[in-house]
Amino acid sequence: MWSWVGHRITGVVIFFFLLVHVLDTSLVRVSPEAYTAVIGTYKNPIMGLGEAGLVAAIVFHAFNGLRIVAIDFWKKGNKYQARLLWAVLILWVVVMVPFLIRHLSIVFGGH
Amino acid sequence: MATPTIDAPRSGKVDVKYTRRKGGKGNFEMAAWLFMRLSGVVLVVLIFGHLFVNLMVGDGIHAIDFGFVAGKWASPFWQIWDLLMLWLAMLHGTNGVRTIINDYAERNATRMTLKTVLYVATVVIIVLGTLVIFTFDPCPAGAVTDLPSFCTAK
Numbered sequence: 001m002w003s004w005v006g007h008r009i010t011g012v013v014i015f016f017f018l019l020v021h022v023l024d025t026s027l028v029r030v031s032p033e034a035y036t037a038v039i040g041t042y043k044n045p046i047m048g049l050g051e052a053g054l055v056a057a058i059v060f061h062a063f064n065g066l067r068i069v070a071i072d073f074w075k076k077g078n079k080y081q082a083r084l085l086w087a088v089l090i091l092w093v094v095v096m097v098p099f100l101i102r103h104l105s106i107v108f109g110g111h
Numbered sequence: 112m113a114t115p116t117i118d119a120p121r122s123g124k125v126d127v128k129y130t131r132r133k134g135g136k137g138n139f140e141m142a143a144w145l146f147m148r149l150s151g152v153v154l155v156v157l158i159f160g161h162l163f164v165n166l167m168v169g170d171g172i173h174a175i176d177f178g179f180v181a182g183k184w185a186s187p188f189w190q191i192w193d194l195l196m197l198w199l200a201m202l203h204g205t206n207g208v209r210t211i212i213n214d215y216a217e218r219n220a221t222r223m224t225l226k227t228v229l230y231v232a233t234v235v236i237i238v239l240g241t242l243v244i245f246t247f248d249p250c251p252a253g254a255v256t257d258l259p260s261f262c263t264a265k
């Protein structure tokens with residue numbers, strides 16, 4: 001049940017981010033200065049943490065989405081659904097740890 | 112006794128004469144259900160590739176400026192990649208949010224209004240994003256800052 005709540009919340013969060021993400025990227029069609037200026041306002045530690053949270057949400061939604069597909073299409077999916085959730089959480093940690101090390105050292109490394 | 116039978120969901124609550132829609136809509140909900148799963152699997156590849164190339168390689172997110180985007184979209188490979196990602200993610204996300212609106216907005220008028228706003232936003236974003244990808248000029252005339260290095264070669 002909680003995996004469903006998590007999937008739903010991350011789905012909505014990603015959707016609203018995507019709306020904004022397409023809008024700011026569209027500034028490349030306005031001028032190089034406009035795009036680089038707006039992207040420049042994202043280059044601070046607070047946004048860096050926000051980006052980390054967003055990637056965490058996407059990675060969970062992606063792996064849990066694959067779990068839903070496995071439950072629906074794989075004969076034994078239902079039987080193993082709880083174990084698949086553990087797999088989702090373990091994979092999430094395995095992907096997030098190296099990601100966070102790299103991303104946060106870029107964000108806080110200040111170069 | 113023979114094996115027990117299990118009734119279809121809602122069959123006790125809703126009179127059978129209301130459980131089948133007459134005419135029109137066909138198997139839309141079934142197609143949407145399948146689309147969520149197919150697009151999801153493809154999106155894993157597209158989004159993980161997108162995040163890896165933009166956030167992990169080279170200087171990571173620090174490297175992102177106009178020149179970075181221009182360098183990517185000068186290649187049809189990334190144009191197609193991003194186009195597919197835009198369409199699939201927007202349609203997948205819109206259908207997901209449509210489900211959520213149907214689940215929680217119980218008044219007819221509220222549901223209609225929210226879905227209208229949703230569909231308008233979706234069309235605007237898909238059309239805008241598609242136009243940007245295809246009408247993009249990596250070396251716009253008169254621009255000086257942040258151009259990709261290959262612009263000076265012209």
Ligand code: HEM
Nearest residue numbers: 008011012014015062065066068147151154155204207208
């Ligand atoms: C990364 C790859 C992704 C995978 C594997 C994936 C997979 C799924 C699956 C299997 C569902 C369940 C559909 C159903 O119950 O019928 C779903 C729901 C949803 N997805 Fe995704 N998805 C992905 C990316 C995205 C993105 C990028 C967005 C936002 C733009 C998004 C937004 C949603 C929303 C809002 C729902 C509805 C949640 C609900 O009804 O509770 N997903 N996703």
